[in-house]
Amino acid sequence: MRPNQINIIYKGDCAKRLAEETRFPKNSIDLIITSPPYADRRKTTYGGIHGDKYVEWFLPISKELYRILKTNGSFVMNIKENVEGGERQTYVLELILSLKEQGWLWTEEYCWYKKNCHPGKWINRFRDSWERCLHFTKNKRFKMYQDSVKVPIGDWSKRRFKSMTNKDFVRTISGTKSKFGRNVSNWLNKRKVYPHNVLDFENEHYIEPTTMVHFATACSNRNHSAAFPLELPSWFMKLFTRKGDIILDPFMGIGTTGMAAVLLERNYMGIEISGEYVREARNNIKKVKRFRKTKLH
Amino acid sequence: MRPNQINIIYKGDCAKRLAEETRFPKNSIDLIITSPPYADRRKTTYGGIHGDKYVEWFLPISKELYRILKTNGSFVMNIKENVEGGERQTYVLELILSLKEQGWLWTEEYCWYKKNCHPGKWINRFRDSWERCLHFTKNKRFKMYQDSVKVPIGDWSKRRFKSMTNKDFVRTISGTKSKFGRNVSNWLNKRKVYPHNVLDFENEHYIEPTTMVHFATACSNRNHSAAFPLELPSWFMKLFTRKGDIILDPFMGIGTTGMAAVLLERNYMGIEISGEYVREARNNIKKVKRFRKTKLH
DNA sequence: AGCTCTTATGAATCATTGA
DNA sequence: GTCAATGATTCATAAGAGC
Numbered sequence: 285m286r287p288n289q290i291n292i293i294y295k296g297d298c299a300k301r302l303a304e305e306t307r308f309p310k311n312s313i314d315l316i317i318t319s320p321p322y323a324d325r326r327k328t329t330y331g332g333i334h335g336d337k338y339v340e341w342f343l344p345i346s347k348e349l350y351r352i353l354k355t356n357g358s359f360v361m362n363i364k365e366n367v368e369g370g371e372r373q374t375y376v377l378e379l380i381l382s383l384k385e386q387g388w389l390w391t392e393e394y395c396w397y398k399k400n401c402h403p404g405k406w407i408n409r410f411r412d413s414w415e416r417c418l419h420f421t422k423n424k425r426f427k428m429y430q431d432s433v434k435v436p437i438g439d440w441s442k443r444r445f446k447s448m449t450n451k452d453f454v455r456t457i458s459g460t461k462s463k464f465g466r467n468v469s470n471w472l473n474k475r476k477v478y479p480h481n482v483l484d485f486e487n488e489h490y491i492e493p494t495t496m497v498h499f500a501t502a503c504s505n506r507n508h509s510a511a512f513p514l515e516l517p518s519w520f521m522k523l524f525t526r527k528g529d530i531i532l533d534p535f536m537g538i539g540t541t542g543m544a545a546v547l548l549e550r551n552y553m554g555i556e557i558s559g560e561y562v563r564e565a566r567n568n569i570k571k572v573k574r575f576r577k578t579k580l581h
Numbered sequence: 582m583r584p585n586q587i588n589i590i591y592k593g594d595c596a597k598r599l600a601e602e603t604r605f606p607k608n609s610i611d612l613i614i615t616s617p618p619y620a621d622r623r624k625t626t627y628g629g630i631h632g633d634k635y636v637e638w639f640l641p642i643s644k645e646l647y648r649i650l651k652t653n654g655s656f657v658m659n660i661k662e663n664v665e666g667g668e669r670q671t672y673v674l675e676l677i678l679s680l681k682e683q684g685w686l687w688t689e690e691y692c693w694y695k696k697n698c699h700p701g702k703w704i705n706r707f708r709d710s711w712e713r714c715l716h717f718t719k720n721k722r723f724k725m726y727q728d729s730v731k732v733p734i735g736d737w738s739k740r741r742f743k744s745m746t747n748k749d750f751v752r753t754i755s756g757t758k759s760k761f762g763r764n765v766s767n768w769l770n771k772r773k774v775y776p777h778n779v780l781d782f783e784n785e786h787y788i789e790p791t792t793m794v795h796f797a798t799a800c801s802n803r804n805h806s807a808a809f810p811l812e813l814p815s816w817f818m819k820l821f822t823r824k825g826d827i828i829l830d831p832f833m834g835i836g837t838t839g840m841a842a843v844l845l846e847r848n849y850m851g852i853e854i855s856g857e858y859v860r861e862a863r864n865n866i867k868k869v870k871r872f873r874k875t876k877l878h
Numbered sequence: 879a880g881c882t883c884t885t886a887t888g889a890a891t892c893a894t895t896g897a
Numbered sequence: 898g899t900c901a902a903t904g905a906t907t908c909a910t911a912a913g914a915g916c
Contacts, residue, residue, distance in 0.1 A: 370721040371686050377674040389668050395692055395711045397779050405775070408725060413777035414692045424667040428705060438696070438909065477908065478702065480710035482694055619889055664891060699890045700907035708907075709890070808889065 285309035290530055293542065293554040293569075295562045298534040301555045302348035310351045313553070314427070314529035317517050317541055319362040323375055335368065338375040339382050345534065346383055352532070356426045358524040359388070362396065362512055364415040370408060380418065388420040395482045396516060417483065417516070432522040434476040485515040517544040525550055539565025546572045582606035587827055590839065590851040590866075592859045595831040598852045599645035607648045610850070611724070611826035614817050614838055616659040616808045617642075620672055632665065635672040636679050642831065643680055649829070653723045655821040656685070659693065659809055661712040667705060673713065680717060688723075689716040692779045693813060714780065714813070729819040731773035782812040808834050814841040822847055836862025843869045 288306045302308050320342065323335040333341045349359060365373040380390055394417035401413040517540060521531060527549040533541035536554030538561055545552035546569055556562045585603045599605050617639065620632040630638050646656055662670040677687055691714035698710040814837060818828060824846040830838035833851030835858055842849035843866055853859045 371688055372690060374678060374681065374687070377677055380674055381671060384671065390671070391668055392706050393669060395694070397692070397694060397781075399777075399779075401777060407727075408721070408723065409689050409778065410727070410775055411777040413779045424705070426705065430704075430707070478707055480696075480698060480708040480908090481706070482710045484694075616889085661889075663889080667892085697888080697909045699888055700909080701890050701892090702906045702908095703891055706891080712889085 285312055287312055287530065287553060290551045290553055293536055293539070293556060293562055293565055295556060295559060297557055298555040299345050299348070302345065302352065302534060308348070308352045308532075308553075311354050312530065313352050313532045314354055314357050315521060315524045315531045316349050316353055316357070316359040316534065317362075317520050317531060318360075318533045318535045319512050319537070320535050322363060322366055323373060324366065324368075335365075335373040335375040339378050342379060343382060343386065346386060346388070349532075349534065350387055350422065353422060355422050357422065358391075358426055358428075358520075359420040360394075360520045360524075361418045361420070362415055362516065363418065364412065367409070376416065376418075383420060387422070389422070389424065390418065391421045391426075392419040392481060393417070394419060396512075397482050397484045399484075399486050417520070427524055429523060429526065430478055433479055433519060435479045437475045437477050483516070483519060485513070485519075512540060514540060514544050514547075517541045518548060521545065521548050521550055536565050537561055539568040542569045543572045546576060582609055584609055584827065584850060587848045587850060590833055590836070590853060590859055590862055592853060592856060594854055595852040596642045596645065599642065599649065599831060605645070605649045605829075605850075608651050609827065610649050610829045611651055611654050612818065612821045612828045613646050613650055613654070613656040613831065614659075614814050614828060615657075615830045615832045616834070617832050619660060619663060620670060621663070621665075632662070632670040632672040636675050639676060640679060640683065643683060643685070646829075646831065647684055647719065650719060652719050654719065655688075655723055655725075655817075656717040657691075657817045657821070658715045658717070659712055659813065660715065661709065664706070673715075677715065684719070685717040686719070686721065687715065688718045689778060690714070691716060693809075694779055694781045714817070724821055724823075726820060726823065727775055730776055730816055732776050733773050780813065780816060782810070782816075809837060811837060811841050811844075814838045815845060818842065818845050818847055833862050834858055836865040839866045840869045843873060 287308060294301050294307070321333065323338045324332050346359075353359060363376055363379075365376045367373070384390055396415045396417050398413055398415065401411050404411055517531075517533075521544055525531060528551065530551045530553060531541065531545050532553045532555075534555045536542065536556040539554065542552040542554055542565060552569075554565065556565060584605060591598050591604070618630065620635050621629050643656075650656060660673055662673045664670070681687055693712045693714050695710055695712065698708050701708055814828075814830075818841055822828060825848065827848045827850060828838065828842050829850045829852075831852045833839065833853040836851065839849040839851055839862060849866075851862065853862060
């Protein structure tokens with residue numbers, strides 16, 4: 285069965301919304317990707333779930349997610365435990381163990397390496413520049429389209445570098461965009477390889493650059509910062525779905541997942557408890573749709 | 582109390598060795614850094630501890646480690662759970678929870694991003710290119726010398742050196758006659774910033790390049806590859822200890838921790854169960870000592 | 879000595895085969 | 898069936914040979 289409506293955002297508490305079986309029939313979603321509220325964050329909307337209560341709060345939601353996900357689908361959760369009392373909290377670890385008891389397979393943990401992380405200075409730690417992207421599935425075999433996220437081959441193609449003189453180095457450093465850059469990028473495009481499980485979006489261009497640039501200029505929303513950037517859901521969508529598949533984000537926020545889905549010609553479904561976020565998400569997605577029509581076709 | 586001997590490697594099972602109180606008095610070690618055998622690895626030496634038994638096996642060891650670590654010391658464990666039956670194993674998660682019950686504070690989880698990870702291609706996952714470096718302490722306040730691991734920053738420098746191996750880097754600067762060499766010296770004196778909690782040794786050079794290069798040429802051991810490269814223990818040593826401090830590796834292997842300690846003028850202690858590894862570790866450390874005398878002084 | 883090119887090999891994982 | 902051993906797959910680095 286298919287959901288009775290797709291490409292829609294429902295306002296409400298996702299535990300309740302997900303239980304509506306005509307809207308969310310079993311085995312109907314190809315990919316669930318979300319960044320749930322972290323413990324003690326988003327206090328206004330979700331009442332600031334404490335770390336001690338986090339697993340208890342999440343399990344009814346993940347039970348519904350398990351029901352509605354296709355047997356060959358994937359569930360990707362972007363999360364990072366915050367620090368409390370000088371220690372990393374343990375609720376993410378406990379959540380992984382509990383999800384396994386619920387029937388989920390903990391297939392992989394991707395590392396999202398974000399170099400431009402939040403600023404700050406503490407005496408007992410450095411800035412946190414990575415987050416977990418937990419990959420759960422219902423079965424050992426699931427849909428995975430690895431070719432769609434291939435990246436240019438690594439820099440060991442520096443045989444190219446070695447043939448260069450010191451002059452070339454200096455010119456590269458001083459000159460902004462010399463022919464050096466173009467040559468190398470040409471060379472690199474000759475061969476593509478599979479990526480690994482650290483997502484480093486600053487170095488690699490997983491979204492087609494032209495699409496990305498056009499889009500960035502077309503819809504720039506500085507008012508609110510997304511929980512995750514467009515690249516993150518886009519990467520997993522390309523990896524685990526094909527065009528026309530249905531992708532769900534039960535904590536839709538300002539609609540980043542929906543925007544990525546539209547750009548990649550997938551169908552989205554979203555749930556969001558905050559009315560303000562719902563409005564903004566709908567608006568953002570509308571902008572993306574308009575952009576796709578005008579610029580890409 | 583101080584250990585009755587330092588700069589020594591004991592052969593034996595570390596659970597038993599650590600209990601010898603004259604050799605390992607309580608509150609006597611400044612930093613414990615180790616990469617314990619991963620589950621089902623190193624079968625010949627450690628009997629291949631299975632994931633199900635891993636926590637049970639490790640807890641008696643960590644109990645002794647807690648006893649001998651100074652109250653302001655740190656315990657850094659490099660580990661990564663492997664895949665079994667298509668899923669990531671959970672023994673590392675369980676170990677973290679159990680260590681907390683034992684009294685340890687789980688202060689931080691650093692991510693070691695290793696780009697030269699094992700090759701391979703599978704239908705359900707990509708290559709694993711990161712490992713956990715779990716940071717445990719006995720107290721909220723502990724010794725941390727953040728300034729000692731600051732990294733040079735520069736708009737061009739990072740981009741420039743990203744694609745160079747240490748060897749290239751060293752070779753390049755050693756030709757100081759060139760203009761490029763002078764540029765590099767400038768780079769070394771540039772403004773420095775604090776790193777973050779992703780260790781990315783390809784991009785940053787945490788060991789002084791000259792030391793690094795001289796050493797690489799002086800002692801190259803092909804026979805055995807270290808579990809972790811010299812940079813990893815070096816980085817944590819600089820961060821959590823000062824010259825003259827005592828550093829313990831209860832799973833010494835071929836002595837990488839000891840080599841780093843000698844290079845950084847710290848004292849080391851090690852335990853290793855394999856006689857062959859003990860010999861090689863002693864030999865490696867001897868080489869480093871000789872190197873330090875001849876090349877650096 | 880310095881550069882180019884070749885070759886070997888990693889804390890891996892999965893499917894298949896054989897006991 | 899269950900478990901163990903083997904082969905296939907793959908990318909980046911470093912050592913070694915040759916000029």
